[in-house]
Amino acid sequence: MAARILPVVKLATKVTIAGGALYVAYDSGLLGSSEQGSEALEKAKAAIPPAIEEWMKYFGVETQLPTIPKIEFSPVAAWNSGVQWTISSLSEAPTKAAEHTNNGLQYLKDLTK
């Protein structure tokens, strides 16, 4: 009798696990609007240090964790400055190229003197 129920039990377990995963994803706002997503991200970031501390205590290692350096990197500002740098170097490129060619020719002339 157990052999007949086993496939059903397996299927039920799998469905429970998959349904649970879906429910957790839905409930924590991972599948909603972008505000909900950033809220969930903030919660996760805030929950990491206490969790790490707990784990360290569990393993009996009472070291002082190095504080994660605050990254003051804004992709938008970096993108803007990147675009400006690219365009300015593109506009200066012909002049610079001519200068380098002249210098190179001058150097070769000096060699052959």
Place this chain on the structure above:
Amino acid sequence: MSEKELGKKWDRCLADGAIKLGTGLSLGIVFSVLFFKRRTWPISFGSGTGLGMAYANCQNELRSHYVLHRSEKEQ
């Protein structure tokens, strides 16, 4: 839309995209391992769905500035 606001919207869009991609990937892995005998297509389907949801969210958010909302229409 001021440039700061636009920048914040883009930041939210990118973060949201990463989150949804990760979620879709993990759900795809879960389903692939549990139901589909470890084949690859549920994983790609999940990540694609996640990216698609992020794209739709982003689109709505960036357009919301120009769309007339219900609360203004009823005046």
